[in-house]
Amino acid sequence: MKFHIVSDSSCDLGREEAERLGISMVSFYVAIGDETYYREERDISTREFYRRMADAPGVFPKTSMPTMDDYLEAFRPAAARGLPILCICLNARFSGSYQSALNAAEELREEYPQARVEVLDSTLATVLQGLLVMEAAALRDQDCTLEEAVERLKAIRSSGRIFFTTSDLEYLRHGGRIGRAAAATGALLKVKPLIGYKDGELISDGIAQGRKKSLVRVRELFFRYLQREELDLAQWRVATGFGLDKEEHQAFAQEVYQGLLDLGWDRPEIRHPYQIGVTIGVHTGPTPIGVGLLRRA
Numbered sequence: 001m002k003f004h005i006v007s008d009s010s011c012d013l014g015r016e017e018a019e020r021l022g023i024s025m026v027s028f029y030v031a032i033g034d035e036t037y038y039r040e041e042r043d044i045s046t047r048e049f050y051r052r053m054a055d056a057p058g059v060f061p062k063t064s065m066p067t068m069d070d071y072l073e074a075f076r077p078a079a080a081r082g083l084p085i086l087c088i089c090l091n092a093r094f095s096g097s098y099q100s101a102l103n104a105a106e107e108l109r110e111e112y113p114q115a116r117v118e119v120l121d122s123t124l125a126t127v128l129q130g131l132l133v134m135e136a137a138a139l140r141d142q143d144c145t146l147e148e149a150v151e152r153l154k155a156i157r158s159s160g161r162i163f164f165t166t167s168d169l170e171y172l173r174h175g176g177r178i179g180r181a182a183a184a185t186g187a188l189l190k191v192k193p194l195i196g197y198k199d200g201e202l203i204s205d206g207i208a209q210g211r212k213k214s215l216v217r218v219r220e221l222f223f224r225y226l227q228r229e230e231l232d233l234a235q236w237r238v239a240t241g242f243g244l245d246k247e248e249h250q251a252f253a254q255e256v257y258q259g260l261l262d263l264g265w266d267r268p269e270i271r272h273p274y275q276i277g278v279t280i281g282v283h284t285g286p287t288p289i290g291v292g293l294l295r296r297a
Contacts, residue, residue: 003086003146004078005136008066008097009040010090010279011122011129012241017272021137024074028097029064030278032056037064046275050244050286061282065097071104075117079108084116084146088133088153090279091200092121118150123200126280127241127292128160131271135237135297152297162197163205163221164241164290165214194218197292215252215289222291223259231293233265238293241274244286249273256291 006024007013018025027039032052038044053061071087078085087105092098098121105117122129132153139149192214194205205221208214226233240256242249253273260268276288 001083001140002143003084003140003149005133005140006071006074006078006085006087006101007129007133008090008101009277010095010097010125011088011133012046012126012274012277012280013130013133014046014275015041021134023133023137024078026066026070026074026097026101028066028095028278030061030282031064032061033059040278046277046281047244049278050281053281054244054286061278063278063282065095066100068100068103068107071101072107075104075108075115076111079112079115079117082114085118086136086140086146086149087117087119088122088129088136089119090129091123091125093123093200094125095279116146118146120150120153123157124160124294125197126162126276127239127274127290128162128197128294130274131160131237131239131292131294132157134271135294139297149297156295156297158199159236159295160197160292161225161294162290162292163194163218163225164196164288164292165192165194165208165211165218166243166284166289167192167211167287168285194221195290196221211287215255218290219252219256219259222256222293223263227263233260233268236293236295237271238268238291239271239274240289240291241276242289243276243281243284245289249289252289 009025009027027042029037031037033056075085087101089098089101101119105119108115122132124132191207191209193207194217196203196205208217240253
């Protein structure tokens with residue numbers, strides 16, 4: 001192993017998968033209904049986070065980014081072993097996590113003058129950040145150097161796309177993603193937003209009438225994108241993600257898989273399901289569900 005990988009918990013891999021991949025994960029913090037902040041995936045699981053949200057409608061969680069000390073704690077063991085470190089952070093437009101990691105890298109060099117730390121702004125979030133971290137692990141396991149891995153990861157960041165929906169517009173309104181009038185009108189008409197992630201930004205992909213139709217439309221948008229761009233899925237990582245409802249997600253993921261088969265892809269590979277975590281969940285509520293893809297390095 002030529003370098004060690006660190007990421008923040010917004011990659012949504014989950015602690016068990018991160019440990020399996022040999023990745024150190026630094027937690028975001030979340031508070032639900034009080035001023036007690038819990039470390040994501042350490043003090044509170046993602047499922048428990050969503051359960052508390054579902055049990056307290058109208059209560060909007062707050063998040064806080066990892067601190068410099070949190071990153072230092074993750075960096076020190078690798079630095080003490082003389083291993084270079086690659087730290088992959090949530091899109092810097094969304095959070096100060098990237099800056100905390102940069103500050104920690106500078107502090108680490110005071111303690112370990114020979115330490116080599118590369119802090120990479122993923123320009124991504126949730127499923128896409130997780131796929132980028134998995135690609136980093138694959139490059140590490142192929143015996144790439146830190147410098148080689150960074151260059152190859154930078155080249156694929158902009159390829160990431162997500163297509164998803166959520167049920168409760170109030171969380172989007174509270175987070176400033178849509179206005180009060182739009183949220184009220186959407187609730188009255190029972191429409192659900194179709195949301196995309198492209199070029200490091202959340203974008204609107206339209207609306208659909210009701211939850212079932214919104215899930216169908218998400219899949220349609222995804223399939224249409226694959227066909228329009230004439231993508232070879234062998235060169236891409238694909239993953240689905242969800243919030244609280246695992247059974248709903250299983251049905252959705254099966255439809256994605258079957259749709260890919262129907263379009264002519266032979267046994268398409270879809271990564272293990274991501275449970276979308278705190279950093280996106282505070283804006284979507286407990287009902288986000290969708291599909292994303294990222295080009296392989």
